[in-house]
Amino acid sequence: MAMAFDFLTITNPQSSLEWMVFLTQKYFSMFVEGTLLTLYISIIGTFLGFALGYVIGVIQDLQVSKVDLLPKRVLVGICKLVASAYVELFRDTPMIVQAMIIYYGIRQVGVDITPVAAGILVTVLNTGAYMAETVRGGIGSIDLGQREGAWAMGMSPLATMLYVVLPQAFRNILPEMANTFLTNLKMTSVLNVIAVQELFMAAKTVGGNYYKYFESYLVIAVIYFVLCFLFNKVFLLVEKWIRGTDDYALAIEYLESE
Amino acid sequence: MEEAILGVRDLSKSFGNHEVLRKIDMEVFPKEIICIVGSSGSGKSTLLRCINRLERQTSGQVLFHGQEVRDVQSEINEYRSKVGMVFQSFNLFDHLTVLDNCMLCTRKVLHLAKDEAFGRAIEHLKQVGMAPFIHAKPSQLSGGQKQRVAIARALCMNPEVLLFDEPTSALDPEMVGEVLTVMRQLASTGLTMVVVTHEMAFARDVSTRTIFMDRGFVVEDAPPQELFQHPKSPRTREFLSRYLEG
Secondary structure (H helix, E strand, O other): HHHHHHHHHHOOOOOHHHHHHHHHHHHHHHHHHHHHHHHHHHHHHHHHHHHHHHHHHHHHHOOOOOOHHHHHHHHHHHHHHHHHHHHHHHHHHHHHHHHHHHHHHHHHOOOOOHHHHHHHHHHHHHHHHHHHHHHHHHOOOOHHHHHHHHHOOOOOOOHHHHHHHHHHHHHHHHHHHHHHHHHHHHHHHHHHOOOOHHHHHHHHHHHHOOOOOOHHHHHHHHHHHHHHHHHHHHHHHHHHHOOOOOOOOOOOHHHHOO | OOOOEEEEEEEEEEEEEEEEEEEEEEEOOOOOOOEEEEEOOHHHHHHHHHOOOOOOOOEEEEEEEOEEOOHHHHHHHHHHHOEEEEEOOOOOOOOOOHHHHHHHHHHOOOOOHHHHHHHHHHHHHOOOOOOOOOOOOHHHOOOOHHHHHHHHHHHHHOEEEEEEEEOOOOHHHHHHHHHHHHHHHHHHOOEEEEEEOOOOHHHHHOOOOOEEOOOOOOEEEHHHHHHHHHHHHHHHHHHHHHHHHH
């Protein structure tokens, strides 16, 4: 891989740009591994976080009425309380602090959790809390008539949520989901505090070897930028694809001449 | 006498201190076409929504074949699958095509096989003249077309009675005509219908019984010839004169 860039090889870097190329070449595998780990944590963490967010968001939207039995009402009440406590806790504390508390907390009770696993856990929990609010808002944006249309045909409230409300909410919050992913991609950088060898950690290590912090962080800034830029484009395409076309074909086989 | 499909017993509904329905009694027999008329705020839509259990009554009962529809979600679901509803604002599922709108509940509620659900959907979409539009999304249709799809969607459930909540009130005059034509044709098939409407001509010509409501009361309940030509109550006369003059 590095061979391809041989003609660019710099042995005696002078300017910052030369230093950036030099460091990239010298620590190529470190930057690649950091990038892969950053992607790994942010992708897994974001998607599990989305799933958690959907569950919590739906729980927060649960409604009980006089139709329901007392045990169900109590159970729903407890679920909602737990859900809102969780959302508040994670939205009202910094992710870097959450990372420390979760990583050291878990190790302190004797579970030998790896930094990467803890990093994913923190990302999931953090994403879930923000996503829950997004989902709640997305559900709220769907006209009540959509639910009533389904209820009036005998669909249960849960099935209505799954087949009618969430698919529509999903479309509305897709841009926000893309946003969350990009935020996570960048926020994984704070996980260096629990010794996760992601991009930020790579830059810190590389910069320390030559005391070239400025150049080293510029390298990862470029990497973060390119990653986010590309993902942004991908999300735009996905959004467009999900929205579909404005055209539809008449089913001519059912055209009648009356 | 034949058994009533639907019964409403002593039904009252309040929103806070505001009494919307006051001790309503009514029955719906097979093949009846009942039109409920009255000025806005008279409680007719609320009555229909109480019948479908979208609103919970403050007191009284809703009966289905003489059995009370109790406050149990599964019973309510089962009951609703047999009592169709068409809304003023159509309430088609915006994310689904016309065909999928007509198949979602037959698949997920009645658990029909795919081809059977498809067959029903096409049959009823043909009935309302919307079969060529199966691939369209609701946002691509006119109001009248949406309402016709909504009617087909409700018919796919094979309801014993179909409730219409001001089905033409959100439509411009031209589209009102196309929806009323479909409803007239449905009425001729022997479908039991309860229609809350402001279309007096429809009530007069199509209904087998017209109910006039005012301030939460059923003021008059009579065959349309009687109600429109010889209204008993002064309030009914006043209301009708405003609609029928000229």
